[in-house]
Amino acid sequence: MTSVRVERLYKIFGPQPTELVRRLEAGADQEEIKAASSTAAVVDASFDVQEGETFVVMGLSGSGKSTLIRMLNGLLTPTAGRVFVDDEDITKMSAGALRTMRQQKMSMVFQHFALFPHRTVLDNAGYGLQIKGAGKSEITEKAREALSLVGLEGWEERYPQQLSGGMRQRVGLARALAAHTDVLLMDEAFSALDPLIKREMQDQLLNLNAKLGKTIIFITHDLNEAMRLGDRIAMMRAGEIVQIGTAEQILNEPADDYVASFVQDVDRSRVLSAASIAEPPETLLSASASPDEALALMRQQHTDRLFVADGGQRLLGELSAAAAEQAHQDGRSDVRSVLAPVTDPVAGTTPMKALLSRMSTEAVPTPVVDEQQRLLGVITPVAVFQALCQEVPAAEGGDGADAAAIKEASASDV
Numbered sequence: 001m002t003s004v005r006v007e008r009l010y011k012i013f014g015p016q017p018t019e020l021v022r023r024l025e026a027g028a029d030q031e032e033i034k035a036a037s038s039t040a041a042v043v044d045a046s047f048d049v050q051e052g053e054t055f056v057v058m059g060l061s062g063s064g065k066s067t068l069i070r071m072l073n074g075l076l077t078p079t080a081g082r083v084f085v086d087d088e089d090i091t092k093m094s095a096g097a098l099r100t101m102r103q104q105k106m107s108m109v110f111q112h113f114a115l116f117p118h119r120t121v122l123d124n125a126g127y128g129l130q131i132k133g134a135g136k137s138e139i140t141e142k143a144r145e146a147l148s149l150v151g152l153e154g155w156e157e158r159y160p161q162q163l164s165g166g167m168r169q170r171v172g173l174a175r176a177l178a179a180h181t182d183v184l185l186m187d188e189a190f191s192a193l194d195p196l197i198k199r200e201m202q203d204q205l206l207n208l209n210a211k212l213g214k215t216i217i218f219i220t221h222d223l224n225e226a227m228r229l230g231d232r233i234a235m236m237r238a239g240e241i242v243q244i245g246t247a248e249q250i251l252n253e254p255a256d257d258y259v260a261s262f263v264q265d266v267d268r269s270r271v272l273s274a275a276s277i278a279e280p281p282e283t284l285l286s287a288s289a290s291p292d293e294a295l296a297l298m299r300q301q302h303t304d305r306l307f308v309a310d311g312g313q314r315l316l317g318e319l320s321a322a323a324a325e326q327a328h329q330d331g332r333s334d335v336r337s338v339l340a341p342v343t344d345p346v347a348g349t350t351p352m353k354a355l356l357s358r359m360s361t362e363a364v365p366t367p368v369v370d371e372q373q374r375l376l377g378v379i380t381p382v383a384v385f386q387a388l389c390q391e392v393p394a395a396e397g398g399d400g401a402d403a404a405a406i407k408e409a410s411a412s413d414v
């Protein structure tokens, strides 16, 4: 189900914003907007975020990410366009209704933690509930529970300055979780953290959300972070969303030179998964095939090994030429009884990095399966190395300033 839907959203800072939206719709560019002493911070943004999805908005500094996220929870009023939260148009809500909507449906985690220095960790974690008017015992119970979820049990009575940066951000996350809202908005939530701590926090968020299933809208300028966390990523440039896709789609089919120059330095082996490079197996046999049919397919494909699947593509095992020959001599009608189990098929979600050590010792195709053991395809060492070495087209004639800024942004993030 759709949790948040954004339709043709604009935010113009400056005089006569509505007139400038009209001009943008008629094809005006950013230069024209600047000439009118204004900034088009968000231009014609449309997307849906599904329940339980982690949707990342990614772009360089000034590309409009914070403005966009602030329109999603009504902290900023759009110049034009609509934002639906659970099918309710929040652009039509009064200030009071917006506050209630935020308390009940959306929590925000900020880059600089936004903790109160004179409140304990427990009081900071319970702050959202306090604002909501919850009773003291409910606040304590839910704040403790949220702190325990983020691994801060035992730290309840400490103060923010007694914590490391990573721990402070855990308190920020606990405060959002304690509010029990379905949607979390995270604005550069991990950007102020050291690279190692940042990675730990990313892991924690992934693990936590596998349990909690929250809808997360996460803003970052770090593409590696976007690719680790996002089910889908929206790439923003100068207020516009230039591409929305999975990490693999963005890596393999960048929409334009801007996106291409971003993805150039990404470690492909961390992003691409086994499923994305699996090839359809030429040597797939139906379990109801006769031994003669199996032997004929082996001859045709110049192989002495076939994968065998049932009608639902579920991998049942593998068939050797010797086993097929034996089944033929025994007069069997099909090959089911002579299958050998497939040793260790690869899960489709396995990152390529984890495949590499395995591939170097296995020259034969390895089956790739989904959670139901359905065969997605096979991977071969050649396919893995080709995918790793695939060049992303260089950004020709692109914006040099952007390319330099992208390099700088990636260099500061490991």
Ligand SMILES: Nc1ncnc2c1ncn2[C@@H]1O[C@H](COP(=O)(O)OP(=O)(O)OP(=O)(O)O)[C@@H](O)[C@H]1O
Residues within 6 Å of the ligand: 013, 014, 039, 040, 041, 059, 060, 061, 062, 063, 064, 065, 066, 067, 068, 221
């Ligand atoms: N209140 C404001 N008044 C005028 N211009 C603004 C205002 N807020 C943002 N802008 C401008 O809108 C553009 C988008 O800013 P925004 O903060 O949304 O970008 P961002 O991608 O979040 O960048 P950063 O990561 O640096 O925060 C920028 O050019 C910024 O200067």
